[in-house]
Amino acid sequence: MAESVLVIGGGIIGLSCAWEAAKRGFRVTILEKDTFGGQASGAAAGMLAPFSENTESPDPFFRLCLDSFFLYPSWVHEVEEASGRRVELCRSGSLNVAFHEADLLPMHTRLAWQQTYGVPCEMLSELELRRLEPELSQQAIGALYCPGESHVFAPLLVDALMEVCSKVGVRLIPHAGQLTKLEAGASSGVSVTMTDAGSWHADRVVVCTGAWSGLLEKWFPLTLPVHPIRGQICSFDGTLGDIRHMVFSSQAYWVGKNDGSLVCGASEDVAGFDRSVTERGINRLTKWSGRVFPFLQGSPPQRSWAGLRPATRDGWPLIGCVPGITEVILASGHYRNGILLSPVTAAMVGDLLEGKAESYNNAFRVDRFSRTAERTGSG
Ligand SMILES: Cc1cc2nc3c(=O)[nH]c(=O)nc-3n(C[C@H](O)[C@H](O)[C@H](O)COP(=O)(O)OP(=O)(O)OC[C@H]3O[C@@H](n4cnc5c(N)ncnc54)[C@H](O)[C@@H]3O)c2cc1C
Known part of the structure; x- marks a missing residue:
């Protein structure tokens, strides 16, 4: 049987990752605290502007934005074809x-x-x-x-992604409430409990909880400065x-x-x-x-x-497996460019789920703040 994946958080990042995982053969469920696209993703202006948003230097973040920008036209075409909806x-x-x-x-x-x-x-x-x-x-x-x-119309893109997710068999669970348990690392998958949606178990979990990601720090051996x-x-x-x-x-x-x-x-x-x-x-x-x-x-x-x-803290996203708990992947902290970065984030998460280590980009590693803390001895 195909491996199962739980995606926590139903913004554009969670929906994009869920769709990608389902296309690659995983059995996917998304648990959304409230409503899909009800937070930053539904509020965004929808600009796809890697040049206007990166004015200083061609650093790894600019190149990530550019990679996603180049993926966008064919990605949107696929979303529109599969959903039957336009995202403008x-x-x-x-x-x-x-x-x-x-x-x-x-x-x-x-x-x-x-x-x-x-x-x-x-x-x-x-x-x-x-x-x-x-x-x-x-x-x-x-x-x-x-x-x-x-630019795209972000709320329409969210709707279209919900539609394509449903069409490829992703289970979408809205109003799941608060996360009260996340256990992983015992090589038997991941267990998650949500106040209003009960307990779930899967082989892997992808955490896409946007601005709330810092609150999940307690479940991981990591410093997660997401605000x-x-x-x-x-x-x-x-x-x-x-x-x-x-x-x-x-x-x-x-x-x-x-x-x-x-x-x-x-x-x-x-x-x-x-x-x-x-x-x-x-x-x-x-x-x-x-x-x-x-x-x-x-x-x-x-x-x-x-x-x-x-x-x-550095304005760059966190995309990668939690060291020592490879069942857990984080995809969060997209700050001003989460709409732009959706296709590339989904592709990276899809590769991580398939164990393709070559797609791992060190610049966005999820323990980079924990490592700094160790080096400087500060909390
Ligand atoms: C005003 C504004 C304009 C913007 N304009 C642009 C733009 O033009 N171009 C661009 O690329 N980006 C833009 N952005 C940024 C972009 O909106 C974000 O980077 C992107 O939406 C982040 O997506 P996300 O899925 O990570 O977060 P969100 O859309 O916030 O989704 C996170 C989801 O996780 C859920 N959640 C949280 N905690 C839990 C939990 N414990 N359990 C289950 N679910 C949980 C939340 O309810 C939420 O639905 C803008 C943002 C804002 C606010």
Whole structure:
């Protein structure tokens, strides 16, 4: 009989890993505390922007983002074909807009290394920028343009992944409640108990609990510094403007969706597990929306919401087996880029389930904080 896998957490990472595992022949069940996609994954702007999100250097995290970005079109095609649903993948391109001369130099530095990665990027003059995005403020003096960057409608992607999971026989268990037991390591698989879904046993478990992953530290011989970083985000519905690209400024970003809405995100604040929006947070986005797109001046957004990004101490995800307890795989801490990183994370987890050690990427090893703690002698 095929090996069984329990996936804990039904956000985009858990759903993607579950689908991948099922396609590779595992018998898969996902246990979700509340509702599938009800946390960060359903709140996300859906940008697939490895270049705009990685401005410093071509480090392993940038390369992970890029690998996933290249996987995306065929992965989405497969999701759409298998689910019969559309996830609105839109290759809008992105504009990183400069408002001051001082913004331009770092953009040129970025361009120098980013354009060697097989995706065209270029600097635009003020005139060229105006032609591409006429609604932008006259204060904009140029932009770094990356025509390949794209976005999806994240809630639709979650729905489509739920559908494909069901179709390949994944059992989806919502409202499973709190995890009260996780026992592994006795070479007899893994036992899990959830307050509202009882006890489960499987050969392997994949932990995809997003911003809540740090709370699971007690079950593992690991330091898991995963913390919630709240992102407040809002939407101008049925805007009169015609925003053609994803637009990034130093203060916010804007993404035009197929339904005519313009999504503006996102704050980064520490508020524990509080997902409420604040007047201050949304006012800041509203103010910047009016500055960057003058037609929005004085228009309050119609909708606002928030989600909790799962952030690790170094901002990079944790993807790998727990040392000494290889039945347990972690896939968490995707912070600002979990939508982008879903296909590559699923592929890595699929390989780990199949024991393909060559796909293991040391940069994202799950015990990297525990090892630092040992070396420095700090807790
Ligand atoms: C405002 C905002 C905008 C964003 N925009 C983008 C973007 O444009 N592009 C991008 O790539 N990323 C974006 N992100 C980041 C992205 O949303 C996250 O990185 C991604 O959703 C993380 O997915 P996840 O499945 O790990 O976490 P989540 O979606 O939070 O899912 C984790 C799930 O685990 C469940 N859970 C927790 N504990 C337990 C337990 N003990 N037992 C069972 N279930 C449990 C939770 O209920 C939850 O459903 C954004 C995030 C926010 C908040």
